[in-house]
Amino acid sequence: MTRLDPPPTEAAPRPVVRLPVRRGAVTMRIALPPLERFAGPDALALSALALFLTGFGLLMVLSASSVEEAGVAGDPYGDFATQGVAAVLGVGAMLVVATRLRPAALLRLAPIAFAASVGLQVLTATTPLGTSIGGNQNWIRIAGVSVQPSEFVKLSLVLALAAFFQRRPGERLGVKGLLPPLLLSAVAIGAVYLGHDLGTCLILALIAVGGFMFGGVRLPVLGVLGVGAAAVLWGFAQANASRTDRLAAWSAGCTDLLGTCWQTKQAEWALANGGLTGVGIGNSVSKWFWLPEADNDFIAAVIGEETGLLGLAVLIGCFVAVAVVCIRIAGRTSDRFTRAAAGMTLAWLVGQAFANLAVVVGVAPVFGVPLPFVSAGGSSLIATLLLVGVLMALADRTVAASPRHPEHPAGRAFAGRS
Template structure:
């Protein structure tokens, strides 16, 4: 009886459809298997499918990241006087830290995730302020975005994405009615504006853009009126254009994008990325055998243009494999966001998957010369400890949401139900 009542309540909760789901149409509902049909044998109807797809695709992407870290960073590492695997070993250490963090986050309850969001947001704001003091540095990258204490450096703006995913979802879910008004939307935008302004002052346009896209995805999934979204998109485009116009080297990147043969230094890496992809052909030149990492790509081989190195060393099949893994991860993340009956988890999952999808799409587009150089890492693959740890924490959020989907909860209850029945039959003695 208890099981029937619980599953009945869950079924009623599932009927409250997400506004984004209503917008998506029947074709997307069928593709994502959002309806709880009767064909329980169907692969898409498996209760923990999203959880395992997210987990498996992330593990494989991280594996590729370790492999490419060993290859892509070796030349640049030696040019700085380190051993060939200096950056790769550091990345492996951050991978372990991030994996532990992802496991912990994936097991947290909704209440604890809300608290974590508030704590992370406060910590990030403090670190962003400290970056503007003597503790801040550019780490040789041009933007003062790093917080350095001794030999340890981290990039607070990367962790800001994780904090905003949680605190944004917490605010939205606790003020549902207010989000239909300018006042409610204004307070929500304030959470993002505080962080976004700090990041923009540091000169990190790429991270600022990702933060904006996370915010828009979260608002769209929540069902914020389209007029608000349209206005924000317009203002965001104007802000980006102004930021590019007043920054000479960013303006030069745009010029080089439209005129790659102008001979400017800003054209060198994008052209080298195209050469790398063309050289790779179908099968690639072999792991570790990239030529462009020796000169043309140089310091971009292990982060901004790592996708080009993948194409050169692993060929077209290697790049397609990476794309397929990202598509699977994003597909499962979108399913999780649209199937969940918790407004908080739905908002958090939508923001996390938008973050990963936006970064992957922008990074690969830059390597393919479809966008000007922005400076956005490829999730799980580009060298960068702060980025990797924060991305794995985002995966932890997705896993926490996927394991508590209505079907997954119902399956978990059914697994434990037989032991409860046995206890009653044995006269209350636990077995």
């Protein structure tokens, strides 16, 4: 009998034990385009300097104005809020102009902007629509907002003079050939002088000199124009008793501590109190109703008191860097429009900054010009940021495109010669 093996039985399925697996977080990679697609190195450097100075200015306006605004208006953040809104609008306008506005459009825009800004300035200075502050009638209210048209006259003068030198080589012009830009400068200065703002007139004259120098005007012609401009401005200074008193007090060494020299001496004492490292941001003594215009024309004194000599050195270094960038832009292009605009930007921003500092330290008499990007004033901040946007657009085109590009002013000049 054969032994039968038991039928094979199927093995029971083994239970599957799922071990916990730690899953990594879901990540997404966003590839940003390189900065070179937005702007060249000079334009990026200029925008970085402008943004830093604007941010630093907001901080110092808050510190310098909070005490006076709390005591007078009851709102310590009033000036800071206004300046913040102007900063947002100005930075937005700067970026739009730098990335969207073509240089060829600036040539078409220049005469329109000049006529509009000068017309608004004349309306402000000669009609009841204007507002007088400190003896200067240079403000007008538009839709409930106070605007200073003279700041936009500066910007339009830059565009108008740059457009002229783009069409007419300055090195070929004598005094007679320069009558059109001289007339433009005289109209701008005269419109601002109607509002009795000598400080802005001086900056407009400085802008014109920068345009003539970088536009290629010969040195002998510049010398003749400089002597004539100095004589005119000296006549303007002597035409007002208040200005004459300030000039006399400054030339005599500023001994009238309780009168004409009060503001200058308070600024000097604020700088002395700051020393090397300052008393700390927010701890200024001079802003407690001692120093007039602490958040505007004399904000550098508060900066020196709160951040010391080191803080002022950083501030001065930023404006020196702006000068270097403007010179680089002017030196790297054969386009006369860009070169003249860079020279006038240098004269406006850097020249006005050092004029303001000269007044604060007592090297120059008081004539009232704000510190660019830093002093309180929405019109001034927006105008200077627009100027930076214009130069960024020109610098970007100069670096990224050949001067023979049809959209570039130099390209059209080249096409005309070929």
